[in-house]
Amino acid sequence: MSRVQPPGPHKIRVVTLQIDGRDIGAREDETILEVARENDIPIPTLCYLEGLSTWGACRLCVVEIEGTTRPQSACSTCVAEGMKVITNSERLERYRRTILELLFAERNHVCSVCVSNGHCELQQLATACKMDHVRFKYRNAPYQVDPSHDLFRVDHNRCVLCTRCLRVCDEIEGAHTWDVMGRGVECLLITDLKQPWGESQSCTSCGKCVQVCPTGALTKKGTAAGEMEKHGSFLVYLTEMRGNR
Amino acid sequence: MSSTAKVSLATAWLDGCSGCHMSLLDLDERLIELAQRADLVYSPIVDTKELPACVDVGILEGAVSTAADLKKARLFRERCKYLVSLGDCAVTGNVPSMRNTFPLKDVLDRAFIENVQAQPQHPITGVPALLQVVRPLHHVVPVDLFVPGCPPSADTIWYVLTELLAGRTPDPARVTHFGA
Ligand code: SF4
Ligand code: SF4
Ligand code: SF4
Numbered sequence: 001m002s003r004v005q006p007p008g009p010h011k012i013r014v015v016t017l018q019i020d021g022r023d024i025g026a027r028e029d030e031t032i033l034e035v036a037r038e039n040d041i042p043i044p045t046l047c048y049l050e051g052l053s054t055w056g057a058c059r060l061c062v063v064e065i066e067g068t069t070r071p072q073s074a075c076s077t078c079v080a081e082g083m084k085v086i087t088n089s090e091r092l093e094r095y096r097r098t099i100l101e102l103l104f105a106e107r108n109h110v111c112s113v114c115v116s117n118g119h120c121e122l123q124q125l126a127t128a129c130k131m132d133h134v135r136f137k138y139r140n141a142p143y144q145v146d147p148s149h150d151l152f153r154v155d156h157n158r159c160v161l162c163t164r165c166l167r168v169c170d171e172i173e174g175a176h177t178w179d180v181m182g183r184g185v186e187c188l189l190i191t192d193l194k195q196p197w198g199e200s201q202s203c204t205s206c207g208k209c210v211q212v213c214p215t216g217a218l219t220k221k222g223t224a225a226g227e228m229e230k231h232g233s234f235l236v237y238l239t240e241m242r243g244n245r
Numbered sequence: 246m247s248s249t250a251k252v253s254l255a256t257a258w259l260d261g262c263s264g265c266h267m268s269l270l271d272l273d274e275r276l277i278e279l280a281q282r283a284d285l286v287y288s289p290i291v292d293t294k295e296l297p298a299c300v301d302v303g304i305l306e307g308a309v310s311t312a313a314d315l316k317k318a319r320l321f322r323e324r325c326k327y328l329v330s331l332g333d334c335a336v337t338g339n340v341p342s343m344r345n346t347f348p349l350k351d352v353l354d355r356a357f358i359e360n361v362q363a364q365p366q367h368p369i370t371g372v373p374a375l376l377q378v379v380r381p382l383h384h385v386v387p388v389d390l391f392v393p394g395c396p397p398s399a400d401t402i403w404y405v406l407t408e409l410l411a412g413r414t415p416d417p418a419r420v421t422h423f424g425a
Contacts, residue, residue, distance in 0.1 A: 110343060111424025112333055112395035118424065127422040132391040133336055133383055140345035140378065226424075 047162035051235035116216030148198030165209035261307030271399035313373035
């Protein structure tokens with residue numbers, strides 16, 4: 001008589017796929033982005049950060065998958081047997097450039113006087129994706145700057161709504177000081193219940209959000225133009241030490 | 246551009262700090278080589294008062310902030326076969342465009358009424374009228390090449406000019422970026 005077995009650990013299979021014509025083997029639970037990076041195939045990203053949960057909002061990592069008409073985000077799509085992925089095409093380049101143009105047109109980015117000038121992921125993406133001018137009308141809408149925290153400052157004019165700050169504070173620091181409020185152009189990262197950051201009861205002043213913010217939105221106080229260099233490498237180390245939990 | 250005749254170059258600054266032109270002067274001894282291959286027919290750094298009717302390459306620094314900037318941008322577009330937007334102010338609006346988040350009247354009040362003691366008044370004679378919104382060059386006329394940087398370095402300008410003189414289209418992203 002056969003006994004009913006309790007469900008065992010799911011076996012993870014290895015699949016074979018093609019990225020840009022290269023045959024690649026990968027675990028079936030990996031995303032296209034992870035596999036591409038392991039194989040030194042560059043795909044631009046902005047909201048994605050290794051060590052944090054996947055958000056999939058910026059859409060810069062879109063890739064073409066054979067058999068589908070719409071591009072898919074590489075950070076949130078798992079690989080599959082026989083999949084054929086193209087990471088660069090005329091259409092993808094156009095989409096990526098347009099996304100960056102919209103980001104620059106939406107809030108106020110004046111790189112030459114920005115604290116993050118020369119160390120900014122958004123700026124680097126513009127160069128990498130050959131976005132050298134914005135075709136859209138700039139919105140020129142002022143956003144607030146909150147300098148109330150003793151050590152840090154948030155300048156919403158430079159925020160790209162990637163939510164890295166929110167995720168690192170919630171998932172790694174465990175404080176969950178940040179949240180998102182409002183929609184569309186009104187969308188705003190807030191601290192606690194939209195209190196000034198300096199009055200936040202939950203913030204431990206650890207500075208993790210500042211280090212993972214890709215732009216000049218979150219910075220240390222006392223930095224002048226071009227002086228804000230960030231060091232996000234602690235994140236991979238921390239998650240590894242915690243056994244990827 | 247014929248191979249025998251020299252290429253004609255024209256430059257002007259709109260609402261900029263003249264830093265891009267300082268970078269051009271920073272070409273130093275390369276200016277001599279440039280002069281052998283091109284004629285600078287109109288520029289703040291030469292004496293000609295009139296933009297010639299037909300120029301091979303026009304280079305504009307600065308954002309479009311006044312009625313006079315707009316007029317000059319249109320004149321350059323009309324008379325230059327190839328128009329280069331040089332520097333962040335021309336390409337993005339940059340620092341001059343930071344006034345765009347305020348109504349123009351508030352900006353003028355701040356500069357000429359609130360912070361002055363003698364004869365507070367908006368300037369109306371002898372200076373061109375400010376436009377409501379500062380715009381990058383390509384938002385008012387079509388542009389052929391964008392060279393970001395604040396300012397673009399002399400090496401960047403040299404790369405762009407030598408590529409153009411050689412009849413090639415430069416790829417400024419290789420040597421410069423916003424804020425560079
Ligand atoms: S955040 Fe980045 S892209 Fe925006 S102004 Fe600063 S350096 Fe430029
Ligand atoms: S400093 Fe630390 S605790 Fe405070 S908001 Fe940033 S990540 Fe959260
Ligand atoms: S403040 Fe920085 S990390 Fe947070 S959402 Fe804005 S750009 Fe991203």
